[in-house]
Amino acid sequence: MQVKETQNDGLKRGYQFTLPAADLATAVDAKLKEAQPEVEMKGFRKGKVPMAMLKKQFGQRILGEAMQDAIDGALKDHLEASGDRPAAQPKVEMDNGDSWKEGDDVVVNVSYETLPTIPEVDLTTLSLEKLTVPAEEAAVTEALENLAKSSQSFEDRKKGSKAKDGDQITIDFKGFVDGEPFEGGEAEDYPLVLGSNSFIPGFEAQLVGAKVDEDLKVEVSFPEEYGAPHLAGKAATFECKVKAVKAPKEAEIDDELAKKFGAEDLDGLKKQISERLEAEYAGAARQVMKRALLDQLDKKVTFDLPESLVEAEASQIAHQLWHEENPDVQGHNHDAIEPTDEHKALAVRRVRLGLLLAEIGQKAEVTVTDQEMTQAVLRAARQYPGQERAFFEFVQKNQGAQQQLRAPIFEDKVVDLIAEKAKVEEKTVTKEELEKAVEALDEL
Known part of the structure; x- marks a missing residue:
C-alpha cells in the first residue's frame, strides 16, 4: 500500500492510499485458497472445487472483503506509525470509485482531524475552597415539622359539623354523563382530602360544608385535555353520600414519629x-x-x-x-x-x-x-x-x-x-x- 500525504493543516490531515491491483489480486487468491478446503459445490467433492470456479462464484464478494481489509489494515498501520489519534471516525472515499474496474489500482482518500497534543498542567498550583455547612438546628426542626405534616392523621369531627377545606371526608359516589353511569365513575368508602385537588376541578369545593349522612349532587365538567377521550370536556353529575367528616391532626414530634421513619x-x-x-x-x-x-x-x-x-x-x-x-x-x-x-x-x-x-x-x-x-x-x-x-x-x-x-x-x-x-x-x-x-x- 502506497501512502501520500495530501493535507497537513493544523489538526487536519489528509492522505491518499493506493493499493496496487496486483496486491489486491494476490489478497483475493489467498482468501479463496484459505476457504477452498471447506467449500462444497455440486459436482465436486468438498475441498476439490477448482480455483477458477471459486473465483467465478465468490470472487466479487471476496474482492470487496479483501479491498476493505487492505484499507482498514493500511489505516491502522498509518495511525500506529504516525501516532495520530483521530478526533472522530476518519472519512474514507474511493478516489476512482465511479470508474474503477477489476484490474485497476484502488485509490482512496482518507481525511480526519487528529487530537491535539495537550500540555502538562501542574495541578499543585490550583487553589480551591471546600465549603462546609453544618446541619443547623433550625433546618433539622423544619425537616421534623415537614415529616410530622406528612404523617398527619384524621379524627372524627363532632356530629353535625360541616366539612372544612383540609378535612378528610369519606364518601360513596356514582358519576353520570348524559344521564348514564360511566366506567370508573363509582366508588364506596372513598377517603378524600378537600383541597388536595385530586379530583376533577370544582368537585372538592362543592363538598366543603357537607355533613355526615348528607346526600349531595356535584356538577362538574371534565377538562378538555382529560386522559379518557370519551369523557374529555363532558359535563358530569356525581351523586355523593357523605359517611364521615374528619379533621386533620398533625403527628406529634416524639419517639413515636421517629419509629415511623425507622429510627x-x-x-x-x-x-x-x-x-x-x-x-x-x-x-x-x-x-x-x-x-x-x-x-x-x-x-x-x-x-x-x-x-x-x-x-x-x-x-x-x-x-x-x-x-x-x-x-x-x-x-x-x-x-x-x-x-x-x-x-x-x-x-x-x-x-x-x-x-x-x-x-x-x-x-x-x-x-x-x-x-x-x-x-x-x-x-x-x-x-x-x-x-x-x-x-x-x-x-x-x-x-x-x-x-x-x-x-x-x-x-x-x-x-x-x-x-x-x-x-x-x-x-x-x-x-x-x-x-x-x-x-x-x-x-x-
Missing part, C-alpha cells in the same frame, strides 16, 4: 436528618468546587481544538437549550437550529476541558469499574418504571448509551484526583451562603 427514638431521627442534610450540602458544595476547578484549568491551558468536535458540541448545546425553551415539542420534527456565538464559546470550553480531563485521567490510569457501571445503569433504569429489563438490554447493545453513563463517572473520578493534588482550604459557611454560591453557577 429508634427522636434523637436518632434528628441524627438521621442531620446526616442527610449535610450530605445534601456536601453534594452542592462539591459542584461549587468543581466549577472553580474547571474555571482555573480553563485559564491555565490553551491548545488547538478539532473543529468537528466543537461544531458537534455547539449543535448539541443549541439543540438542548432550544428544547428546554420549547418543552412541548417532542422529537426532532422542527427546523434546523443554528448555534449562536454564545453556544460556540461554551462548546470551545467544554471540548477543551473534556480533552484535558481525559488526558489527565488516562495518564493517571483512571478507570470506571464494572460495579460503578452497574450502579449507574440501575440508577438510570429507575427513570423507566416497568421497562427496566428493556433498558438494560438497550444499554448492553448500545456503545453510545454505555459511554453516556460512563463519561460522568470518569469525569468525577478525575476531578477527585485533581482536587487531591490541589491546595484545598475548608471554609464553613451558612446554608444561605451555599445556596447563593450554587445559584451563581447558573449565571455563568
